[in-house]
Amino acid sequence: MAIVLGPNRYGKAETRVVRVTKDGGVHRIKDCNVSVSLSGDMDEVHLTGDNAAVLPTDTQKNTVFAFAKKYGVGEIEEFALLLARHFVDSQPTIHHARVEVEEYSWERIPVEDAPHLGLRDKQHSFVRGGTEVRTALVHSDGSDGDESVVSGLKNLVVLNSTGSEFYGYIEDEYTTLAPTHDRILATEVTAQWRHRGTDSSWGRSYRDARRCLLEAFAETHSLSLQQTLYQMGRRVLNERREIVEVRMAMPNKHHFVVDLSPFGMDNDNEVFFAADRPYGLIEGAVLNDDAPQVPNAWI
Structure with missing residues (x-):
């Protein structure tokens, strides 16, 4: 050997x-x-x-x-x-x-x-x-x-206090999570986007990509964090033609409705416990179907 x-x-x-x-x-x-x-x-x-x-x-x-x-x-x-x-x-x-x-x-x-x-x-x-x-x-x-450029951001914390649901998922003998049609959706976005070449207007491209991510997060009525991730990446690709692929990692920063009934109080999605761990981690890529392949771009 x-x-x-x-x-x-x-x-x-x-x-x-x-x-x-x-x-x-x-x-x-x-x-x-x-x-x-x-x-x-x-x-x-x-x-x-x-x-x-x-x-x-x-x-x-x-x-x-x-x-x-x-x-x-x-x-x-x-x-x-x-x-x-x-x-x-x-x-x-x-x-x-x-x-x-x-x-x-x-x-x-x-x-x-x-x-x-x-x-x-x-x-x-x-x-x-x-x-x-x-x-x-x-x-x-x-x-x-050969050259490649991947721009991005990390530690971008965002939250929607309503406009998010989660239901219709697999349930088995270990499932305790109740379906919801109104929840807080919060995450800390890590996003990277690959450029078609090395001659972009970097500052303008960055500002527009960041704006697209935020607008899509705010405007998407979310049925899952995966859906939101896709819509965010799609918005960037639709508006910035020099960008051919977006990759994101988005932890689900869970907010649980606190049971206030022992104190004789109702809680209509007003008071939450923000849990830091464990958390769901959603990762995915959105790309143009003609995006050139660059093996080393992301590593």
Whole structure:
């Protein structure tokens, strides 16, 4: 029986880089978490410990910081593509780069509310904004090779206080859940969407995809979380033609009606117990039937 080396990659994970762009007293912030993973002619480092083909992970970290200074950090998809192409194009032993970026949003604190502080012309104060994290995952074989871009978000918490039902499911000897025609539907959306190419208007595309997800969640009278997931993905694909596939993971954040009858009270879907675990986990993909297949796009 022969023992051989299988697929492998290595890199520097979770480099936190904060880039401040200064325009006089007006500052802008990009707060990112960057993970790089490289593969190529790496057999010898595994088999014999020969590091001649290895670009140190510390160098990868330094490259992230240097590129943030040299090029700035615009749309995270652009930054990820810039890094991925650099690693493959500059090193003959590196044939493929995977770069994943998470972006944490900051909102400017308005200074108009405090003119007595003399801050009208100084806009450099921020508060962490929102709950969701914007994401991008890039694979590149270099400037002249195959590439893919997957954008997305995670930690987007949404809730409908009505307009959701759940009934008609399989019942067996272990079933205790009662059917309902009015329930809270809540979830924490993780969504990723694959682009047809690498030349999208990344910011506009992201904002529209996020809007589509939220609108479809709000507007769907849900008979199941699976149905809602499909309608959310379908809305994105209908409105953004540069997106060919949407994948989502949506835990069902269960809200149970509390029995208040021991206290002589009715509870017409007004008071709920929010359970954090266990929870149902719904996952699925929605795609155009002509979507090109890209084996490495999601991994």
